[in-house]
Amino acid sequence: MNTFVRFGMMVVMLIAFVACGAATPAATPTPAPMPVKIQLSWIHEYSSSPFYAAIRNGHFAANGVEATLTEGGFDDQGYIDPVAQVISGNTDFAMADGASLIQARAAGSPVVALASMMQRNPLAILSLSETGSVSPQDLAGKSVSVASGGAELMLNTLLQSQGVDRSTVNVVGRTNFGIEPLVNGEVDNLVAWITNEGVALQEQGLTTNTILMSDYAVDAYDFILFTTEAMINDKPDVVRGVVHALQMGIADVIADPAQAVEYTLSFKPELVAAEQLRRLEVSIPLMNVPGKTHGGMEATVWQFTYDMLVNQGILTQTVDLAQVYTLDFIDADNE
Amino acid sequence: MQVTNRTVIPFFARLRWRLTFLFLGIAIVPIVIITLIVIAQIGSQYQAQIFTELDAISVLKTQQVERLLEDGREQLRAIAVNNEVIAAVQTPTSAAAAITVIKQIADISSNVDAIFIYAPDGKVVLASDDVLLNRVVLRQPYFDASLTGEFLQAPFFDVSLQRLTLIATNPIYQDGDLIAVAAIRYNINQLDNILGEQVGLGESGETYLISQENNYLLTTSRFDGFPQNRAYTSDGIERALNAQSGDALYSDYRGIPVFGNYHWIEDLKSGLLTEIDQAEVFSVPTQTQSIITVLAALIAIIAAVIGLVVSTQITQPITQMTITASAIAQGKFDQRVAYAQAGEVGVLANAFNDMAQAVQERTTELRSARDEALAAQRIAKENSRLKSEFLATMSHELRTPMNAILGFSSIMQKRMGGVEYNSVTERYLGRIHTNSERLLSLINDFLDLSRVESGRMELAHHTIVPSDMARKWVENLNVLAESKGLEFKVTFDPSLPTTIEGDEEALSKIAINLIGNAIKFTEIGSVKVNLSKQGDSMTIAVTDTGIGIAPHAREFIFDEFRQVDQSSKRRYGGTGLGLAIAQKIAREMGGTITLTSELGVGSTFTVMVPLEGIIATPDSLVLA
Numbered sequence: 005m006n007t008f009v010r011f012g013m014m015v016v017m018l019i020a021f022v023a024c025g026a027a028t029p030a031a032t033p034t035p036a037p038m039p040v041k042i043q044l045s046w047i048h049e050y051s052s053s054p055f056y057a058a059i060r061n062g063h064f065a066a067n068g069v070e071a072t073l074t075e076g077g078f079d080d081q082g083y084i085d086p087v088a089q090v091i092s093g094n095t096d097f098a099m100a101d102g103a104s105l106i107q108a109r110a111a112g113s114p115v116v117a118l119a120s121m122m123q124r125n126p127l128a129i130l131s132l133s134e135t136g137s138v139s140p141q142d143l144a145g146k147s148v149s150v151a152s153g154g155a156e157l158m159l160n161t162l163l164q165s166q167g168v169d170r171s172t173v174n175v176v177g178r179t180n181f182g183i184e185p186l187v188n189g190e191v192d193n194l195v196a197w198i199t200n201e202g203v204a205l206q207e208q209g210l211t212t213n214t215i216l217m218s219d220y221a222v223d224a225y226d227f228i229l230f231t232t233e234a235m236i237n238d239k240p241d242v243v244r245g246v247v248h249a250l251q252m253g254i255a256d257v258i259a260d261p262a263q264a265v266e267y268t269l270s271f272k273p274e275l276v277a278a279e280q281l282r283r284l285e286v287s288i289p290l291m292n293v294p295g296k297t298h299g300g301m302e303a304t305v306w307q308f309t310y311d312m313l314v315n316q317g318i319l320t321q322t323v324d325l326a327q328v329y330t331l332d333f334i335d336a337d338n339e
Numbered sequence: 340m341q342v343t344n345r346t347v348i349p350f351f352a353r354l355r356w357r358l359t360f361l362f363l364g365i366a367i368v369p370i371v372i373i374t375l376i377v378i379a380q381i382g383s384q385y386q387a388q389i390f391t392e393l394d395a396i397s398v399l400k401t402q403q404v405e406r407l408l409e410d411g412r413e414q415l416r417a418i419a420v421n422n423e424v425i426a427a428v429q430t431p432t433s434a435a436a437a438i439t440v441i442k443q444i445a446d447i448s449s450n451v452d453a454i455f456i457y458a459p460d461g462k463v464v465l466a467s468d469d470v471l472l473n474r475v476v477l478r479q480p481y482f483d484a485s486l487t488g489e490f491l492q493a494p495f496f497d498v499s500l501q502r503l504t505l506i507a508t509n510p511i512y513q514d515g516d517l518i519a520v521a522a523i524r525y526n527i528n529q530l531d532n533i534l535g536e537q538v539g540l541g542e543s544g545e546t547y548l549i550s551q552e553n554n555y556l557l558t559t560s561r562f563d564g565f566p567q568n569r570a571y572t573s574d575g576i577e578r579a580l581n582a583q584s585g586d587a588l589y590s591d592y593r594g595i596p597v598f599g600n601y602h603w604i605e606d607l608k609s610g611l612l613t614e615i616d617q618a619e620v621f622s623v624p625t626q627t628q629s630i631i632t633v634l635a636a637l638i639a640i641i642a643a644v645i646g647l648v649v650s651t652q653i654t655q656p657i658t659q660m661t662i663t664a665s666a667i668a669q670g671k672f673d674q675r676v677a678y679a680q681a682g683e684v685g686v687l688a689n690a691f692n693d694m695a696q697a698v699q700e701r702t703t704e705l706r707s708a709r710d711e712a713l714a715a716q717r718i719a720k721e722n723s724r725l726k727s728e729f730l731a732t733m734s735h736e737l738r739t740p741m742n743a744i745l746g747f748s749s750i751m752q753k754r755m756g757g758v759e760y761n762s763v764t765e766r767y768l769g770r771i772h773t774n775s776e777r778l779l780s781l782i783n784d785f786l787d788l789s790r791v792e793s794g795r796m797e798l799a800h801h802t803i804v805p806s807d808m809a810r811k812w813v814e815n816l817n818v819l820a821e822s823k824g825l826e827f828k829v830t831f832d833p834s835l836p837t838t839i840e841g842d843e844e845a846l847s848k849i850a851i852n853l854i855g856n857a858i859k860f861t862e863i864g865s866v867k868v869n870l871s872k873q874g875d876s877m878t879i880a881v882t883d884t885g886i887g888i889a890p891h892a893r894e895f896i897f898d899e900f901r902q903v904d905q906s907s908k909r910r911y912g913g914t915g916l917g918l919a920i921a922q923k924i925a926r927e928m929g930g931t932i933t934l935t936s937e938l939g940v941g942s943t944f945t946v947m948v949p950l951e952g953i954i955a956t957p958d959s960l961v962l963a
Contacts (some may be wrong), residue, residue, distance in 0.1 A: 124478070124498060138470045166473055198498065216499040221461065221475030258553060259570060285568050289496035294480040295829050304478075 020177060037070035038242045041090045043208065044076045045099035049271035050284040051199070052099075054121060054291075056267035058253030067245030073271070087113055090232055095247055098234075102225040102297065102309045103154050103318075110297055110323045114233040117329035119247050121227035122290040126197040127158055129215040130183075131204060135192045137288035138213050140166035143193060147174040149185055150195035154226070159195050161312045162215075162222045183208075199287045207282070224309040225301060234332070247333040251299040258292045297336055299338075301329055355647070355654045367639050374635045378628045382621075386598070389620050390586040392572050396539050396614040399603060400546050404534045407450050408507070408606055411523045412489065414444055415509035418521045427457060427465055428519040433676050434465060442467045452526040456511070456519050459486060464519065472528025476522075480773040481506050485520045493608030494550040494557050502567055503527060503550060503557050505607070530558050534611075543616035549592075551608045562593060575599040579610025588617065656684050660691050672699035693856060703953065727793030734786040739767035741779045748772040784916040787848065790900065791923040798928060799842040800951065805835055805870055805877075808843050812850050812868070825866055827858070832871030839877065840951040845924050846879070849932075852917040853944045861885035864941070872950065880944040882892065887938035896934065897922045921946075 044052045055073055058064050067257040074095060076084050086098035087108045099121070100108075108115050121140040129148065131137040137146060140162055150156045156175075163170050176191055183201050187208065194201060198214060205212045217223065229250055236243050257264040265280045291298065306325050313319035406575070418424055420443060427437030441454040445467035455466040461477030476482050481492035485508035497504035505525040510517050535544040535558070548557035553887060554570040565571070574589035579601035591597045595612040604611055656678040666674040675695060678688040748771045751758070760768065790796040809829045811952025820827035857866040871878045890894060899919040920931050930948030 126498075128499070139473065141473070165475075189722075214499050218478065219474045219499050221477045223478055261569065285566070286501065287497075288553070289498050289568065292496075294493065294495045294552055 007338075010312065035068060037065060037068055037277060038239070038245075039070045039072065040097060040246060041072050041074060041083070041095040042229075042246070043074045043086050043095040043098035045086065047077045047139050048073075048077045048221055048268065048274065050218060050265065050280045050287065051121075052269055053257050053264040053268050053284060054250055054253035055082060056253070056271055057256040058249040060267045060270070061253070061256055062251040063249035064245070067249050067290045069242060069245040069249060070092050071249070086230075087115055090115060090230065096242075099227055099233045102228055102267065102306065103157060103313055105228060105230055106306075106310055106313060106323055106325075106328055107319065109328050110319055110321055115230050115235055116233055116327070116331075117225075117228045117230045117301065118333055119250055120225040120241065120301045121229070121250070121299065122225070122266045122287070123293040123310070124218045124290045125158070125223050125226050125302070126199045126287070126290055127155060127195065127217045127226070128198045129159070129162075129185065129193050129217075130196055130198070130202055131193045131213045131215075132186065133211040133213055135213065137193050137215065140168050142213060144168060144172040145174075146192035147176050148193040148195060149176045149178045149191040151178040151181070154224070155195050157312060157318065158217050158222050160316055162217055162220055163220060164315070166220060177237055199290070203279075203283050203286055206316050207279070218243065221308070222312075223303055223305055224312065229299075240333075244333045248335050249301065251297075251335055254291050254298040258288050258298075261288060297334060300334055300336070301331060341617075352741060353654075353655065355650045358650030358653065359646040362649065363639065363643045366593055367617060370635045370638055371695075374631055377631055377744050381631075385620070387730065389598050389615065392539055393598060393613045393615065396546065397600045397602050397611060400534055400613065401604060401611055403457075403550070404530065404611070405606065407529060407533065408491065409526070410448065410450050411507045411525055412491070412509070414448060414451065414454075415489070415507055415521050415523055418444065419509045419511045424456065424465065424521070425511060425513055425518070429513065429925075431464060433749070437465055441465060450526055450529050450879055451523055452528075453524040453636065454521070455524070456521050458519055459517055475908060479506075481508055481522075485522065486510060487516060491606055493552060494548075494551050494555070496555060496568060503552070503555055505557075506531075527557070535561065540613070541615050541619050543595075543613065543619045545591075546611065548604070548607065548609045548611055549579065551580050551610075554580070557607070557609050558669040561663055573599075575601040575612050575614065576610060579603055580613055581597070593779070618895075652680075653684065656680075658690050660688065663691070663695065667695055667698065671700055716776045724793055730785050730789035731793065734782045734789065737782050738779065738786075741775055741782060745772065745775045745779060769853065781793030781916075784920060787920050787922070788916055791920065791927060794843075796924070798845055800840055801843060803839050803841050803843045803846070804837065805839060806831065806837070808847060809850075809868070809870060812847065812854060815851060816854050816858060819855070820866060823858065823862065825858060825861055825864065828868050829870070830870040832869065834872040835870050835877065836872065836950070840950070841877075842928070845928060846948070849921040849924050849946055850879055852921040853879075853932075853946070856917055857881050857883035857885060857942070857944075873947065876947045877950050880943055881945075882941065882943040884941040887940055888934065888936040888942055890936055893934055893936065897932070 015312070022039070042055065044055065046052070048321075052073070055071070059071055059073070076086060076099065078084065085101045086095075087104060089095045090098045091113050098116075101118065102120075105115055105117050129137065129140075129143070130273075136142055143163070148159065150159050159175070160170060162168075163173060178185075178195070183194065183204050185191045186201075187210065190258065196202065198216065200213060202212070229247065231243060231246075261281060261284050264284060265277050268280055268284075269275050269277055296302075306329055310319070310323065310325055351360075367806065393432045409596070421437070423436040425434075427434040437456075440733070441456070445451045445454045451467075453466065453471060455463050455471045455474075461475045461479075463471050463476065466472045480495050481490060484490045484492070488510060488776045490508045492506040492508070494503045494505050496502070503823050506522055507525070508520050508522045511519040511521055516825045519583055523859050530548060534548065536546075537544055539545065547560065548573060549555070550557045554572055554576065556565065556567040556569075556571060557565065569955055571592035573592050574587060575597075576592060577583065578587070580603070582603040582605075584602045586598070586600050591599065591612075591614050596617040598617060600613040600622050602611045602613075656676060658680060659676045663674045663676050672676060672695070675692045676688045678685060709932055713872045745792050747766055751760075752765070752768050752772060754760070770774055809831070813827070813829055854866060854868060860884040866881065866883045869878075869880045869882075871880070897918045899916055918932075925932050925946055925948060928948045930946060933947075934942065935945075936942035
């Protein structure tokens with residue numbers, strides 16, 4: 005074997021060695037998905053469909069999160085308080101309305117709002133057409149059924165902002181959470197969600213009037229994802245992953261409502277697909293407002309909510325809104 | 340093979356159908372090609388025409404939509420400078436006149452659904468519809484932009500109305516300060532009216548606007564089950580919302596294949612789509628194509644009929660000729676082809692008939708000749724039979740006196756009774772006796788010949804011992820041979836059986852005739868006879884060293900009364916009947932006599948007769 009051949013073989017072996025080294029990636033272990041628990045605001049239904057889409061379409065997994073959903077609503081001990089669940093550590097994330105979170109901060113609970121699933125509040129004053137309630141001013145002298153809590157707070161604010169004396173309105177506490185009292189004429193007006201009771205009235209073929217609270221700038225976030233300050237401080241990447249996955253889930257629901265309903269039924273098969281689709285279709289314009297980021301939040305809305313609580317005498321102490329919510333984890337490009 | 344009218348010809352082998360299908364094929368191939376080309380051209384032209392029409396409709400609808408938008412803007416400009424409106428904004432107590440103005444505008448214009456004026460804080464202070472009063476548009480998508488100048492909000496979903504809404508705004512200034520914003524909510528139904536006009540779109544056509552806002556339908560679908568607040572997509576929608584314009588074939592938002600024109604309208608941030616179902620579009624050329632196809636089929640049928648008629652005209656006389664030929668073959672010579680048309684087939688039919696006529700005449704002549712020949716044969720046979728009978732009778736009758744002559748002449752020669760003759764008388768008696776013997780021999784020959792010819796010769800079947808039979812031949816003829824100094828020898832081949840079945844008298848008559856002839860025509864040398872078995876026959880070969888027989892004489896040597904020439908007859912004597920009798924007897928026995936001869940060397944006559952039965956096979960034997 006002459007010198008030239010030996011030199012050629014060495015060059016070939018060197019190239020092969022370098023090639024093998026380049027082809028072998030550095031051993032970077034893929035981090036295991038971080039398991040997180042998310043407490044929903046209600047039982048499995050259309051209103052939580054962005055979470056279902058985020059799971060089924062792999063957005064949580066893509067963001068390094070393995071999400072487990074827990075139904076909200078009521079259990080044997082009564083109403084499942086999402087704030088208490090998060091504070092107690094039973095869940096990592098939960099859904100609640102903005103007013104509750106401000107009040108929780110006022111009470112010293114270190115919760116922080118991360119994203120709002122809906123950009124407009126679905127609360128409205130529903131009535132049958134013959135009642136003639138087309139504006140807040142028409143409520144005078146009529147009965148209005150409203151649940152205590154956030155709904156009553158917004159009703160009072162609406163009446164106040166529109167110069168309607170509350171004493172002229174027969175405000176009735178809502179105990180039946182169906183539409184029967186309105187359909188049966190037991191009450192003239194019903195404060196409820198257009199996405200739920202509003203659709204139910206349409207499904208019965210009734211002609212209704214709708215006074216949407218947000219049309220009068222009585223608007224507060226009602227579906228807010230929140231967590232604790234500790235979670236934000238300790239696991240900011242997990243928080244960001246959950247928020248981004250939710251944003252992507254919202255986009256998926258807007259793009260393909262039928263798929264979202266299919267996913268919803270996979271979590272609760274006894275639901276009726278057509279009913280869920282109708283409710284989701286009414287919900288989507290509330291999630292998808294022109295010029296607004298999916299899941300985004302605005303300071304004016306938080307401020308309005310805060311003012312509302314103060315004006316109604318519910319909040320008596322100062323709360324720093326900057327501590328109540330953060331936009332640090334929102335993907336602003338997700339419109 | 341005899342052809343008859345019952346001969347079965349396979350269907351596709353029949354000339355008629357082959358010609359018919361040939362015509363059909365010749366007709367169909369160009370028809371199909373032309374039809375396909377025409378159909379393809381019609382489809383292509385019609386498709387181009389449809390796209391042109393869709394484009395024209397799209398342009399028209401776009402102009403109408405833009406006109407609607409511009410009307411709204413012009414009305415807003417008028418409202419923005421209207422004194423009553425400005426006054427009402429500044430002094431709400433004087434709002435009545437302004438409300439009247441905007442209500443009149445809203446009522447007059449079908450393009451307007453509502454007019455409302457809001458303060459810079461978003462609160463609606465004037466409205467054509469009381470429902471809108473006191474609303475706060477602070478968080479509406481158009482609010483911020485409306486404060487800075489004329490603005491047309493892209494369609495968005497109005498949650499309280501539960502439908503898409505189109506809003507245009509125009510700020511109201513007083514002394515350069517923004518004091519309010521005038522807004523028009525367009526009558527979205529007017530878009531339905533504009534786009535719902537179906538002229539030029541057939542039964543399934545549709546023109547619709549699809550909003551960039553969540554791919555919602557800005558106009559109402561003309562088809563049930565497609566609400567506005569649902570995201571729709573298709574190839575056309577995607578292209579339109581990507582600000583493209585053009586034509587294409589695709590499936591629309593219903594999933595139905597359509598001819599589509601897509602067009603982007605910037606002001607509306609919406610796509611205008613003009614579509615018609617492909618099924619309907621294709622139904623028109625399909626009708627034309629159906630007509631063409633039917634026409635092509637009719638032409639093909641006509642071609643087939645023509646082919647059938649022509650092929651029938653061609654094949655009918657052929658079929659007739661076939662039937663006629665079959666009849667002629669079966670003996671019906673009077674059959675003719677009934678075809679009176681001119682042309683090659685007519686000439687062929689006439690030629691066929693001429694041929695048939697010739698065949699008929701020739702057959703008649705042949706039959707006549709055959710009948711005459713048969714009659715002559717019968718007469719000849721009868722004459723021959725009569726002749727033979729005459730000869731037999733005559734011979735028989737002649738033998739009686741001839742025997743008397745022989746007997747008495749023999750007595751007289753023996754001087755019975757003491758009678759003495761002188762030498763002359765004895766010589767005469769000797770001549771009488773000799774000639775009587777010759778005459779008797781001649782008569783016997785005649786008698787034998789006539790028996791054979793008249794068919795009265797009956798062959799006997801006895802056991803023959805060939806050696807005994809040959810010994811008798813030697814006894815009869817040895818004297819004659821010795822008298823001429825000839826060697827006369829009879830030999831037996833070992834293959835010859837010791838006893839056989841047959842007619843000894845007949846065999847002996849043949850043998851003696853042949854041996855007698857051999858001795859007669861041999862002056863020196865020998866006459867040898869050999870008996871043998873060859874196959875299933877017994878052979879008697881008589882070989883002499885005589886004068887031989889000339890080749891020309893071998894043809895008639897077996898005829899009656901024929902010798903090689905008259906000189907032979909005079910020299911050697913004889914009647915010339917011996918060989919004829921021998922051959923006739925041999926034939927009667929189923930055998931033959933063959934001759935080989937060479938002039939001056941000798942001759943061999945070989946008799947071969949079938950062996951009827953073999954009893955034993957001897958050793959070789961020679962008789963001399």
